[in-house]
Amino acid sequence: MIKVACDYNIKEDIGFILESEKINNIEFAERAKVSRTTLEGIVKKGIARDDVCEKIYAYAYNNKYRINSVKEELIKEKYRDVLFHGSKKGLSEISISDSRENCDFGKGFYLGETYNQALSFVCEKEKSCVYSFRYSLLDLKIKKFECDLEWMLAICYYRGTLGEYVSNSMVREIVNEIEKADIVIAPIADNKMFYIMAQFTEGEINADVALHSLSASKLGRQFIFKTEKALQNLVPIEKYYLSVPERKDCRKVLNERSYEIDTKLKLAKREFKTGLYIEEILK
Missing domain, CATH: 1.10.260 (434 Repressor (Amino-terminal Domain))
Structure with missing residues (x-):
């Protein structure tokens, strides 16, 4: 803590x-x-x-x-290694034990690479705010993901939508690597993206359609600090107030992005009809 x-x-x-x-x-x-x-x-x-x-x-x-956005540029110039966390009600302390199991990669403290990433996850909450942190990866075990099948399976496992495939050997190998890591670094997946992943795990779309649709997101990477050892490498910098007009503008941007993902999904369904379905991959 x-x-x-x-x-x-x-x-x-x-x-x-x-x-x-x-x-x-x-x-x-x-x-x-x-x-x-x-x-x-x-x-x-x-x-x-x-x-x-x-x-x-x-x-x-x-x-x-745009005080908060400009501060992001300045602190990155000053500290270089900086991450951001959006909080719904504010933080007094952070601990792995207080986090939820059903997040993208299980329990951990989740941060993004940019201020806008953090803002996008809490902009609908009236009392929300964003924090910046300095960080170090020194002497930590790291598991990295790209926007690929492993990443999608990992998120579906922790969010509880893999059903009968939860004990599959490929899935268990991925999960074991995550559980041994101090930090997981992976593309961010919001609820709109998870909706597409769920269609894949339910057998409605194939892996190629899902991954090409998800690649439209471009939300950047998330850093999940999964152990108390990892948390010791975080140093708080500043708390940022989120005014009503700023949160409102953020919601507009997110709505536009959701339209882009919907369009990409429809186009991907036309283009990638021969990809493998989950039952073929995890048979």
Whole structure:
């Protein structure tokens, strides 16, 4: 278990906006619709209530300041090895034992390579936020996946849709490698992608159709820290506030991406009719 003590850098973010807009505290308070006293308290203590955070960060976002996305670029320049985690309610600590069994690769702490990846998994939740972490892979056992059959079978196993094939020798070999690893690195699979995988495990589409459809996603890679040893290689950097307009824009992007995946699935069904079905692969 590791403590997550980082918080919003709202004081520095306000300073950035004031400098960029060339305005003082009084003018900013009026524009963001917060009281002058409240703003002065934030500048002094560096903390704010959620409703005040919403006004400040929504003002920034609506005025074209993409603070969180730009911070991603800056911290990657500074630390190079950085990952992001989206949280529905915020974190005080992280532990493998508290994670769910039915995630893509079982229990573990899941992170993505980019801020937008993390945002996309929590943008529908009102109290959600994103965290950045420095990380190291030194002295850790790593299992890597590409967008291939092994990756798809592993996710279907942990999400519980393999049915009669759960004890297949190929599946067990993949799972054993995962369970021996400290960290799993693999393409991200969201619920839209898993819907396609489930069609494969149910015998509705063949492997070629499934994999060519999934390749349209391009969500990037996820890093799953599966052991307490791996967690010790994570160092929290910052917590990012997700304003209503930013989360709304993210949902729009996800809707467009789902249309692309639907189209790719329909085209793949026409193009790859001779691929192998699950019963042929795991017979």
